[in-house]
Amino acid sequence: MGSLRRRVTVWLLPPLVLLLAVNAVLSYRSALEAANLAYDRSLWAAIKSIGERSFVRNGEVVVDVPSSALEIFAEGAQERVFYAVIGPDGALLTGYPDIPVPQPLAADGLVKTADAIYKGDAVRTGAMRKRLYDPAVKGDDSILVLVAETTETRTELARHLFFDSLRRQLALIGLGVVLVLVALGTAFRPLLRLRDTIRNRSEEDLTPVAPQDVPSEIRPLIDAVNHHMGRISAMLEARKRFLADAAHQLRTPLTVLGTQAEYGLRQDDPAEMRRTLKGIVRSISSARRLTNQMLALSRAEAVNGLIRERSRLDFADLVREVALELGPLALRRQVDLAYEGLRGGLMVEGNDAMLREMVANLIDNAIRYTPAGGQVTVIVARESAQAVMVIRDSGPGIPPDEHDKVFQRFYRSLDQSETEGSGLGLAIVREICLAHAGRVSLDAGLDGQGLAVTVRLPAAH
């Protein structure tokens, strides 16, 4: 990522230098143009005055080069000058031979100028075609007047103009860079102040950063940080509560166990002692179940890495297998457990063990809360891009106003407090479901009786 200052510099300076280079080329061209425009005038004047003094006498073209034509170049300018007048037949009438003729020539009477090389020197040449309007002259009666001058003065003027503007541009850019640096310094000051504020906080201070001292551009960042901190502090809070709850929950079976053991010790009757031991075994199994559930919950939490081990698996097969495994329990409880729906072919991306845990929890819950003679139906289906599992039972159900609360840890419906259970089952289900980007919801069961739990998971393609 690097420093923001460096990024700004890297993004600002090379384009600026590039712009400067482009501008330099353009300004050199325009300087040259300006110089040519200024100096071409003397070329025009010389050509015109030679043209004016060219005429026909007795059928012969006479050229009387006026002094002024060449003296134009003497005033201040220090250029070498070459001229030529070419007759209608293409022969040199007077002047220097082989001066390059600018092409294409302008209409007769107008001067065309161009850059050229003459005798190895860079020159600016001007040419004008001049008609003589004399029938005595054979062929095309126009002569060609050429004047060329060396270009040192023009180039020097252009260079002077160019360096002048370059100097100014460089100064501007230098000033711009200084301004940008100063502006960057000022712009980053609130950020640095913010950094110091956060650095100086106490370790346990998770309160939001006050957004009013912060430039509006980084307020979204601060909001995100605050939001994240809010989540962290909520999570810390939940952990604390969970720890307290877990301790509390584990104390209850331990107290029961203690009471049972003490009761057993006081008994002399072996039958009574045996009965007490049975009770102790039941309590131990209940405590084991509780700790297993807590372990499962911990594993299901997204922060734990286990849930991320995923594979492609058949959800319908998985649910059917779990239901089969729980068949004996249903039989023991005299609950009619039925599986309806797809036989395989419903693929999802997920963690096999976790999904099994989730399904087992739900079916187990349904069986446990359904009185003898009742029934539990497990349905698996595909709904567009979702794998849907519905588990209905004919148990007592959960009042709608408690639907949200039952997913909380250690929550138990008041009128079901006598039923064995940890109060963690639905919390685990919800955790696993969320980890798989799914949803879990509660509804009334068959014919408005009992409970229907619906789990929706995204199906794999």
Next chain:
Amino acid sequence: MKSVRHLALALCAWAALPLAHAQAPAGYPSDYAALVAAAKQEGKVRIYAATDTAAANPLIKDFEALYPGVKVEYSDMNTTELYNRVISEKAAGGTSGDVFWSSSMDLQIKLVNDGFALTYKSPEASKLPDWAVWRNEGYGTTYEPIVFIYNKRLLKPEEVPQSHGDLAKVLAANPERFKGKLTSYDIEKSGVGFLLITQDASLNPAFWDMAKAIGAASPRFQSSSGTMMERVGSGENLLGFNLIGSYALQRAKKDPGIGVVMPKDYTLVMSRIMFITKTAQNPNAAKLWLDYILSRRGQTVIANQSGLGSIRADVEGELTAHGLARTLGNALKPIQVGPGLLTYLDQAKRLEFIKQWQQTAAARK
């Protein structure tokens, strides 16, 4: 005693210092000593000149005294010869002179314009008038007014023309008296004569009227100024115009029969142009020579020993730009060192002008 010897030593050291630096005069670049050393390495400078050896000798002597070890090889020839020699030597690819120096300003300028000259900014350039330097290649070196001469014994004071207008008037007033008694350059044969008459033509709006008056006097044209001065001195001719002042004034010193007039309406001023050739074999010695000629020391010799007239305003003497400006002021018309001089070298223009001049001014026998 001891301290006296110390003082003597110190004095010797102090005296030696300027000697060591004498070759880089004040105002010259600090590395000028290197140029002098390089020139000495070359050992000589070859000069092609259209200036009498007699006028050049004092300069050569002084230069060789100033830079011992650099010899001057001086070849004197006339202006056309000089021009043709340069062209033919260049065409043959052979060796040529290092410095060209000629009074034929137009031909010199043509050589510079055609790329024969080396660009060299002399440290003395800033001391010259603007019109005398072209492209840092061609340098005007002298200041020579163009004058009338007359025979003092035979011409009455009121007959002596004081201006070009006077000349036309005097001739027209008494055509019989001046018939065959007027002399000037044969412009077909003399390059300088042609240069001067064409300068008259472009400067003087009444030139062709004057030419008519001259023609009416059946003038005698000569190709050298020596003959003209001789004839005026002897009385064979009464009046001569367009003579180079430096020659005329020197002649007048020896020959009391000759009078010199600087025309009051305008006095053309000619300046011998010097340039270093691009192909110079001794370029450093050539630069040294050019700088010397333009220097105050060289110009003082030019004004007082060569009699050619100094172009520098800071040189005192008989014949200097400074001195002439005091008497003639704005009437002085120096011929600009620049491409304007190319005009009358134009083949067509030259023939046309000579034709017209001969029709108007040549002797009617």
